[in-house]
Amino acid sequence: NAGVTQTPKFRVLKTGQSMTLLCAQDMNHEYMYWYRQDPGMGLRLIHYSVGEGTTAKGEVPDGYNVSRLKKQNFLLGLESAAPSQTSVYFCASSYSRGYQPQHFGDGTRLSIL
């Protein structure tokens, strides 16, 4: 029972490089989310999706793009990485938007040099 799986677990990038973080869930959840967590800032929502083929901006979307081509997958892309994007990234999924708890993946630790 995998739940929410994130890949990769760790990554180091140079400024200007691009990469994609993958999130996969096997719980048949409609809603998926990408957060970043920085010291003293708590979890901040980057983008979210309310279903296959849909995406929307969250609190801190700049510098990121997302895609949800399949219901079980939610991809987060960094087109041109910046040091300010050094963070821990968490993916989450849920049955409903605001009434059911979210289930989290174990995170991706990303460093931008």
Add this chain to the structure above:
Amino acid sequence: RKEVEQDPGPFNVPEGATVAFNCTYSNSASQSFFWYRQDCRKEPKLLMSVYSSGNEDGRFTAQLNRASQYISLLIRDSKLSDSATYLCVVNKNQAGTALIFGKGTTLSVSS
């Protein structure tokens, strides 16, 4: 008022102690409330939902006060394994697209 506000702590307590955390939220239309637990450098995990009448799960008791817009978590007979950061989580509003996470309260239980 911030959307979800928690005392960051840390709360340092001995094993066996009872400790309580409070959380305030700003949106009176919020309908769903949760407590999550986050261990150092790990993902947040659901500890318990919070219901209007209050609810208990073993050593953990959650209370909701809608009039004052605060939520509490009581931990009885603290264990070393309870050491973690506890996140208060509230949905934004009835049509909210996501949950709002507090920054967390850190608990350290010592022997």
